[in-house]
Amino acid sequence: MSWSEDKPIVSIKDVKKSFGSLEVLKGVSIDIMKGEVICIIGPSGSGKSTLIRCINALNDIQGGSITVEGREVHDEELDKLELRKKVGMVFQQYNLFPHKTALQNVMMAPLKVLKEPKADVEKRARALIKKVRLEGKENSYPGELSGGQQQRVAIARSLAMRPDVMLFDEVTAALDPETVKEVLVTIKDLAAEGMTCILVTHEMGFAREVADHIYFTDKGVIVEHGAPEEFFDKASDPRTKEFLSQVL
Amino acid sequence: MYLPLKLPQNPEQRPGYMPVLLPMKSHAAPVGVGTMVQSFLSTKMGLFVLAAFLISLGAASYAQAASGAQLGTIALLWKWTPLLAKGFGFNVLISILSMAIGTVLGVCLGILQVSPNGIIRRVAWLVTQFFRNSPWLVLLFYCILLIPFEIEVFGTTIPFPGWLKAVIGLSLPVMAYMSEYMRGAIQSLPSGQWESADSLGFSRGQTMRMVILPQTVKRLLPPWMNLYAVLTMATPLVSIVGVDEIMSFARAALASENRVDLLIPMYLYVLCWFFIYCFPISGLTRRLENRFAVKS
Numbered sequence: 001m002s003w004s005e006d007k008p009i010v011s012i013k014d015v016k017k018s019f020g021s022l023e024v025l026k027g028v029s030i031d032i033m034k035g036e037v038i039c040i041i042g043p044s045g046s047g048k049s050t051l052i053r054c055i056n057a058l059n060d061i062q063g064g065s066i067t068v069e070g071r072e073v074h075d076e077e078l079d080k081l082e083l084r085k086k087v088g089m090v091f092q093q094y095n096l097f098p099h100k101t102a103l104q105n106v107m108m109a110p111l112k113v114l115k116e117p118k119a120d121v122e123k124r125a126r127a128l129i130k131k132v133r134l135e136g137k138e139n140s141y142p143g144e145l146s147g148g149q150q151q152r153v154a155i156a157r158s159l160a161m162r163p164d165v166m167l168f169d170e171v172t173a174a175l176d177p178e179t180v181k182e183v184l185v186t187i188k189d190l191a192a193e194g195m196t197c198i199l200v201t202h203e204m205g206f207a208r209e210v211a212d213h214i215y216f217t218d219k220g221v222i223v224e225h226g227a228p229e230e231f232f233d234k235a236s237d238p239r240t241k242e243f244l245s246q247v248l
Numbered sequence: 249m250y251l252p253l254k255l256p257q258n259p260e261q262r263p264g265y266m267p268v269l270l271p272m273k274s275h276a277a278p279v280g281v282g283t284m285v286q287s288f289l290s291t292k293m294g295l296f297v298l299a300a301f302l303i304s305l306g307a308a309s310y311a312q313a314a315s316g317a318q319l320g321t322i323a324l325l326w327k328w329t330p331l332l333a334k335g336f337g338f339n340v341l342i343s344i345l346s347m348a349i350g351t352v353l354g355v356c357l358g359i360l361q362v363s364p365n366g367i368i369r370r371v372a373w374l375v376t377q378f379f380r381n382s383p384w385l386v387l388l389f390y391c392i393l394l395i396p397f398e399i400e401v402f403g404t405t406i407p408f409p410g411w412l413k414a415v416i417g418l419s420l421p422v423m424a425y426m427s428e429y430m431r432g433a434i435q436s437l438p439s440g441q442w443e444s445a446d447s448l449g450f451s452r453g454q455t456m457r458m459v460i461l462p463q464t465v466k467r468l469l470p471p472w473m474n475l476y477a478v479l480t481m482a483t484p485l486v487s488i489v490g491v492d493e494i495m496s497f498a499r500a501a502l503a504s505e506n507r508v509d510l511l512i513p514m515y516l517y518v519l520c521w522f523f524i525y526c527f528p529i530s531g532l533t534r535r536l537e538n539r540f541a542v543k544s
């Protein structure tokens with residue numbers, strides 16, 4: 001099956017996921033078009049992280065299907081590397097490699113996984129570090145950077161693989177309030193450039209500002225979704241209302 | 249049947265066992281030994297132990313000199329020092345070789361202990377536990393008895409002398425301890441390291457080589473050095489299975505002097521050799537531990 005840009009770049013259909021007897025996703029469906037930014041919000045434990053991890057096969061699924069650019073992700077035959085090249089992921093805890101400098105962190109995957117020439121990779125890595133506004137920090141180790149700076153290096157590291165889709169799982173949740181903004185600005189830049197982004201976030205103001213579409217999950221199902229204005233102002237489901245009244 | 253195991257014999261029953269050894273020419277050296285020893289040690293503790301040793305030696309030697317014609321204890325120890333030094337050289341050599349072999353095997357075994365394959369993981373775990381819970385001396389006896397004295401590979405005979413078997417015997421517990429340290433170090437790293445490497449497209453092997461192993465080095469270094477000191481102190485065990493080292497030479501020296509009053513100073517002297525070698529290692533280990541503890 002060939003994929004073209006008029007079809008969803010990521011298509012999640014009736015996905016079910018259990019950890020043992022605990023059913024975490026009970027049939028979730030979302031379609032994301034190329035260049036779209038969607039935010040997934042919901043109470044703790046509702047399965048947001050699990051869903052996002054299923055998209056790049058860090059978790060397996062028990063039912064339904066997930067396709068990226070028309071290719072089934074949970075297919076035994078799948079070339080994992082093909083998926084990795086298309087989907088980048090940024091984690092709450094940054095997960096930078098502490099024994100490598102910022103520049104080396106960004107360069108490592110293109111060099112070792114894509115086996116691209118070093119000069120090209122370095123040029124691109126320096127440009128990415130500049131893009132996340134960390135010029136001058138190329139040779140710093142993660143331990144010498146603030147949380148917000150580390151998270152921006154992590155974003156640059158994912159971008160170095162030239163993904164078509166970026167996944168962000170509560171990437172500002174571990175940060176100080178002052179540094180949250182610098183990371184959000186970086187993501188906003190990306191969205192403005194047309195990167196397809198799937199975000200799990202607790203930053204409602206940010207979600208309202210950047211998202212094309214918002215999904216509210218609770219207990220493994222999508223309760224409500226819509227464009228930011230209608231979602232935030234005209235939520236109809238009592239669970240959504242209760243959640244919004246707590247966080248807004 | 250070839251029985252390679254040589255139980256220690258009374259050296260007096262083995263005349264001609266001793267290599268020719270000329271006593272050192274100068275007898276003015278004890279002071280020299282003292283200063284040389286001092287330069288090795290930096291802490292008060294080391295100096296204190298050494299001083300206690302020298303005082304007890306001095307006292308013994310003084311009593312002897314007062315009693316008459318025989319050579320003083322220090323002079324006697326000095327006379328045997330070249331042989332003991334050679335013996336200690338064997339201890340060091342055996343410890344380094346055992347450590348090298350044990351480290352390489354242990355690192356591999358430790359990596360297998362976290363294999364995604366359940367069977368490999370369990371076998372590696374079992375091997376580790378087996379050798380970690382066996383007395384070192386028994387392992388030594390087994391190696392001496394079970395390994396043939398020569399091995400034929402493609403027509404060429406490779407001899408397997410006793411000391412090499414002893415090296416292998418001592419490397420087995422080292423392997424087991426290293427394996428456990430390795431497993432612990434790998435598992436102590438946050439799982440996020442694996443996940444982020446995975447999401448960047450690294451294979452499991454690449455992640456292990458480029459992300460995980462480099463980070464374990466820092467954690468492994470202190471227990472590894474500690475293990476080396478423990479191994480060095482265990483090397484006299486090989487004298488029990490008939491391999492020459494400082495203890496067997498010390499016994500030979502005692503036998504040829506045949507002086508009861510030399511027994512305690514001689515073994516104290518042997519202890520001193522080990523102390524001077526191992527004490528700085530444990531000091532350095534402590535320093536590294538402190539440094540890493542502050543950093544991470």
Ligand SMILES: Nc1ncnc2c1ncn2[C@@H]1O[C@H](COP(=O)(O)OP(=O)(O)OP(=O)(O)O)[C@@H](O)[C@H]1O
Nearest residue numbers: 019022024042043044045046047048049050051170
């Ligand atoms: N590896 C796992 N094994 C077992 N249970 C898990 C595992 N990962 C997640 N869970 C469970 O799945 C449920 C959903 O977890 P998930 O992390 O997806 O929630 P979340 O919506 O991201 O919550 P939060 O906002 O706190 O991050 C939770 O009940 C959690 O305990």
Ligand SMILES: [Mg+2]
Nearest residue numbers: 048049050170
């Ligand atoms: Mg989560």
